[in-house]
Amino acid sequence: SPMLDLAGIEKTYNRGQPSEVTVLRGATLSVGRGEVVALVAPSGAGKSTLLHIAGLLDTPDAGSVALGGVNMVGLGDRARTEARRADVGFIYQFHHLLPEFSALENIVLPQLANGSSASVAKARAMDLLARVGISDRAEHRPAALSGGEQQRVAFCRALANRPRLLLADEPTGNLDPATSDQVFAALMDLVRETGLSALIVTHNMELAARMDRVVRLAAGRVV
Ligand code: ADP
Ligand code: ADP
Numbered sequence: 001s002p003m004l005d006l007a008g009i010e011k012t013y014n015r016g017q018p019s020e021v022t023v024l025r026g027a028t029l030s031v032g033r034g035e036v037v038a039l040v041a042p043s044g045a046g047k048s049t050l051l052h053i054a055g056l057l058d059t060p061d062a063g064s065v066a067l068g069g070v071n072m073v074g075l076g077d078r079a080r081t082e083a084r085r086a087d088v089g090f091i092y093q094f095h096h097l098l099p100e101f102s103a104l105e106n107i108v109l110p111q112l113a114n115g116s117s118a119s120v121a122k123a124r125a126m127d128l129l130a131r132v133g134i135s136d137r138a139e140h141r142p143a144a145l146s147g148g149e150q151q152r153v154a155f156c157r158a159l160a161n162r163p164r165l166l167l168a169d170e171p172t173g174n175l176d177p178a179t180s181d182q183v184f185a186a187l188m189d190l191v192r193e194t195g196l197s198a199l200i201v202t203h204n205m206e207l208a209a210r211m212d213r214v215v216r217l218a219a220g221r222v223v
Helices: 047-054 077-087 103-113 118-131 147-159 177-194 205-209
Strands: 004-013 021-031 036-040 062-067 088-091 165-169 197-201 213-218
Touching: 004 047, 021 036, 021 047, 021 062, 021 197, 036 047, 036 177, 036 205, 047 165, 047 197, 077 088, 088 147, 103 118, 103 147, 118 147, 118 177, 147 165, 147 177, 177 205
Parallel strands: 036 197, 036 213, 088 165, 165 197
Antiparallel strands: 004 021, 004 062
16 A cells, blocks of 8 residues: 555535635545655645645545545544554644753654654754764754754654654755755755655755656646
8 A cells, every 4th residue: 555545635625705715626636655746836725734644733524534545534633643653753844942942852852752762863863963963052042043054954854763654844945055955965865765755845846856756736636
């Protein structure tokens, strides 16, 4: 079974209200194990909605969602949260790091919440920081890091609990082109080394071309 299997996903916001908007109209997409898929579409096409449904943050009105061959539709909130914590890592355009904690602590904390010991969590965090080339920034708070360094820390945090699926929403969209290229390369190295499956939203066709497959979202469907 694929890592992620979305079939016939439909989603309407504000149903029955004047502001009703149907975003997804039967979107179907699967991501194989170890596969990295680029999702490209104009703003407002529903990419974030699709990522949130794939990552079990939101539920579709119709259609099926499976992670690693396990059906996720109809699960209660608690089971969905557990599945999300076990399987899914998220990265956004803005890093959402905790400002009062160091880079290291930002990567350690989700591991502690997931039941890791402090020593294991710290070793894992240092290993991840080394892989993205910023070991020397471990004790810095986010405000003392460059934008590219902040995103590298956010990648490490997303991967800290060893998810099987990475969902990234324009992960380098907030960086200048040169920094974006470097940070994206670091992300791809990390993804490849760990054999992760990933669905990565990007507007950057050069970055998209470096992934295994490019899909587009148009009129609520994946084409
Ligand atoms: P994209 O990520 O491609 O820009 P989104 O999934 O964020 O697209 O949004 C798709 C459409 O759904 C937009 O018109 C947006 O305004 C609308 N939308 C997104 N989230 C909500 C929400 N929680 N409530 C109402 N409308 C929403
Ligand atoms: P927490 O332990 O803070 O409740 P979860 O384990 O529920 O976080 O969620 C895991 C990840 O999912 C978070 O780090 C965050 O990136 C993302 N996430 C959780 N809730 C939302 C949300 N409402 N909108 C966007 N992303 C979210």
